[in-house]
Amino acid sequence: MATPLKHRSSIWNHFQIKRDDDTKATCLYCNVSVSRGSKAVSSKGFTTSNMWTHVKRYHEKELEKDTPGTSSADGGPPPKKQATLEHILEKSVMYDTDDPRPKAITQTIAEQMCVDMEPFDLVNKLGF
DSSP states (O other): OOOOOOOOSGGGGSEEEOSSOTTEEEETTTOOEEEOOOTTTOTTOOOSHHHHHHHHHHOHHHHHHHSTTOOOTTSSSOOOOOOOHHHHHHHOOOOOTTOHHHHHHHHHHHHHHHHTTOOGGGGGSTTO
């Protein structure tokens, strides 16, 4: 007897693989058979896209119960927040005056400007 598969997606709280056809999964709420795709289509095997679409379209309340505290409309994990400029600047490292790294960086920029024949005011431009 084969060992049961470990499913990584939370969509499996709403579906069960059909015993007679492993290319389909059965919805636990309405018993509709949903295609999992074909092994030949993807190198990874089957997908969960159709199952997610089915649950979002027909069983959104069950999906909300299954994923409390999420704020995303698709029922997935909450969106990651992008760091603000202030937050990034707080984390920036200020080097000691004796540290060789700032001198090496300055030397590298100067060499790049000379090799590419860039004007010295390049460092004052917005993109720098």
